Amino acid sequence: MVSVATWKLPRSLRSQPPHFSKSQVVAVLEQISTLLMLDGANAFRVRAYTNASRVIQSLEQDLAGLAENGGIFGVKGIGKGIGGLVTEAVMQGTWGGLGELYEKIPDGLIQMLQIPGLGPKRIKQFHDELGIETIDELKVAAEDGQLANLERMGKKSELRVLEGIDLLTRMAGRRRLDVGLLYGEALENRLRNMSGVERASLAGSARRRRETIGDIDIVAAVKESDIEAVSAEILALPGIVGIKGSGTSKVSIILGTEFFENAGTALPSHSPLPDVKDAESESSSGNGKSESVVQTTASSHSIDQDVTSESDALEIPAASDSGIDGGVLAALGGEAWQEMSQTTTIDVQVRMVPPQAFPFTLAYFTGSKEHNVRLRQLALDRGLRLSEWGLSPLDLIGDTTGIEAAAHSLPAIDEADIHAHLGLEWIPPELREDSGEVEAAIANSLPRLVEPSDIKGALHNHTIASDGVATLQQMAEEAMDLGWEFLGIADHSESLNIGGRSIGVAADKVAEQSDLIHELNESWADEGTEFRLLHGAECDILTDGRLDYPDDVRENLNHVVGSVHALGSWRNRDEIENTEMLIKAIEDPTFTILGHPTGRILGGRDGFPVDMHAVLRRMGELNEEGTLKAVEINASPYRLDLDWRFCHFAKQQEVPVVINPDAHAPKGLRDVWFGVQIARKGWLEPADLLNTRSGKELEKMLAGE
DNA sequence: GCCGTTTTCGGCCCGACTGTTTTCAGTCG
Secondary structure, three states, X not given: OOOOOOOOOOOOOOOOOOOOOHHHHHHHHHHHHHHHHHOOOOHHHHHHHHHHHHHHHOOOOOHHHHHHHOHHHHOOOOOHHHHHHHHHHHHHOOOOOHHHHHHHOOHHHHHHXXXXXXXXXXXXXXXXXXOOOOHHHHHHHHHOOOHHHOOOXXXXXXXXXXXXXXXXXXXXXXXXXXXXXXXXXXXXXXXXXXOOEEEEEEOHHHXXXXXXXXXXXXXXXXXXXXXXXHHHHHHOOOOXXXXXXXXXXXXXXXXXXXXXXXXXXXXXXXOOOHHHHHHHHHHOOOOHHHHHHHHHHHHOOOOOOOHHHHHHHHOOOOHHHOOOOHHHHHHHOOHHHHHXXXXXXXEEEEEEEOHHHHHHHHHHXXXXXXXXXXXXXXXXXXXXXXXXXXXXXXXXXOOOOHHHHHHHOOOOOOHHHHHHHOOOOOOOHHHOOOOOHHHHHHOOOOOOOOOHHHOOEEOOEOOOOOOOOOOHHHHHHHHHHOOOOEEXXXXXXXXXXXXXXXXXXXXXXXXXXHHHHHHHHHHHHHOOOOOEEEEEEEEEEOOOOOEOOOHHHHHOOOEEEEEOOXXXXXXXOOHHHHHHHHHHHHHOOOOOEEOOOOXXXXXXXXXXXXXXXXXHHHHHHHHHOOOOOEXXXXXXXXXXXXXXXXXXXXXXXXXXXXEEOOEOOHHHHHHXXXXXXXXXXXXXXXXXXXXXXXXXXXXXXXXXX
C-alpha cells in the first residue's frame, strides 16, 4: 500500500482544467489517509479517504466531467469535504490546505508503516516522544534501549521492532501469484494427506487470485485432540527455513525452495524455479509421497498436465533462455532474476480450527477484508453476527463472543451454506473484492465465469523468427497437445531492440513466415487435422502513436497485436498524452489487439500512466462501427496486464478480451491458465473472450466477415 | 469524513494475539 518514494502533492502542468488525472487524484486521496493515520486522526476519517480513493478509482465516468457539473457529490462515499477537495483540484489545480499535512509528516514515518508489527500509533509515539524520523534512527534507538522506556512499551516490544526492521529488509516485496500457488497448492495437498487433518484449503489472496500475494494462508479442520500431532508434522516438513510461531491454533513458518527438493520430478510449468530443479531431480531418487504432491499441483490446472514428458519431448533449452520475454528479464535486472528465483522464500500461516468452524474460518481468511466487512454488515441487517467461528443470531448469544457465541451458530458444511443463510448465491473467491459481487449475489446475477477448459487457442506467441526458442511446428504441436484448435503467431516487428540488438522480424521476411504458415495449415487440412496457425505480428506502437511496419505488411496479416515497448518515453509522459497516442494507434485500420496494455512487470516496474477507461471506451465505439478491436490479458505471470480491475469495464463496453500467453517457448502456452484466473477475477464469461471461438469462426472475425 | 425507513448527531465489522498491564491499547487479517 505504501511506496517508498517521497510523497509530494502533484503540481498542475496545464493552464486549464482538467488539472489532474483520475489516477493522480486517487493517489493523493490514498496518501492523505496514510498521512492522517500518522497524524493521529480519527480512524473513521482515515477510512473515509481510503474509501473515497477506491470509489474514484473504480469510477467509470470521466472524473473531469463529474467535477465540472457537480456530479461528484452524488457519488456514494464522496461528501462535502472530499467532493469539494476533488473539485478544487481538478478545476483549479490546487489542493486546499493539504500542503501543511504533507509538510508535517516526515517520509521516514511513512516508510516505517511497512515494518511488520508497527502501526501508526506507535510510529507517532516514537516521533512525538523521541523525535525519530527515519527507520535508521528507529533502529539505533531500539538498539540503544530507548523504546522500552516508553509508555506501554517494554523489552519484548523493542525486540519486535528490531525483528520487524530485519524482516522488512530481508523480505521486501510481495510474491507473484505463480510463486504463491506453487507453494500454496503443494502445501495444501501435503496437509490433506496428514492424518488428523479432516479438510484443508488454501485461503487468502492466493485463493482470490490476486496478481501478487503477501503470504500464504491455509485453513485446516483439525480436532482438538489431533492439533499437537498435526503441528509437529507441519514443523517437520522439508524446506522450512524459519519458524515464526507455533501455538494451539496457528503455525507460522517460512518455506524455501527445498520444500520441493524430494519431489523426484520437475516442477509444474509455471514454476519460477526451472533451473534449480532440472539439475536436482536427477540426483534425488524421490520418495512416493512428495512425488504425488507436485504432480497433483500440476494436474489441478486442467491445461497443465504431464509437464515433464512434454519438456523432454521438445528438448527445451534450459535456464539461460528459459523462454522468458527479454523485456521481462531487462525489467527484473537480468541475471539478478536468476539469483532471486533460487532464493525465493515465502511466509506461510496454517490455521487449525474445529471441523464445524471450517467453512466460516475459510471464508473469513479468504477475504478480502472489504468483502468481509460487507458480509458482516449484511448479517447484522438480518439480526446475525458473522465471525470466523460461526453465524449466530444476536438474540441467542447475549454478550458472549467468538467461539462461545458460535455455539448458537446456524449450521454450514461449506461456504455456500453461509452465503445462503445471508440470502446470497455462492460467490466464487476470485470475485470477493467488494466490487459489486455482493449486490450481484443478492440479485442472483453472478456471472458464469470462464474455465480453462473453455479455451480453444491464443493469438500472441513468439517463435525463433524473433526472440522465441521454438519453431512454428513445435509451438503448433504443443498447442495441439493442449487440445487447442488454433494458435496465433505474433513475432516482434523490426524496430524492437532489446539490450541494443534488434530482435524483430524484418519487413521483407514477414511474407516468408506467411508462406510457411500457409504450408503447415495445408498439410494439417490434408490429413484432416482440425487445427490452424493464424499469422499475426506484435507491432511496436511507436512514441507518436504510429504502428511499426509499412501498411501493406500489416494488411496481409490475420491480426496485428499492437504493443508499447519503448517504455521510457511513455513513462515520462503524462497520462493525457499517452492516452491520445494509444488511441491513435488503435484507430489504425489494421490494428486488432492491444497487447500488454500498460507494460507493467510485477515486482519489476510500473506500467506507463494511461486512462484505460477512455481507451476501452474508444475501442467499444470502434467495435460498434464494425471493426474488431480486442484487448489482451497478457497471461505471463510476470505481467497479468490488462489488470483485472478493468476487465469488467471492457465487457460493459463490449470490447472482446483475448487471453494471450505471449509464449516464447512451447511450455509458455500453459501460462494461459493464469490469464484465465485473471479473466475470472474480472467477471468474464466464455462469450466475452476470443479464445473460446473455434479456429474457423475466429479467422472470419479477424477478416472482418 | 460519510451516512441516514433520515432529518443533523451517533455510529461506523469482528476477534485473536501480544505485551503491557492488573484492564487495555495496538496491530493484524
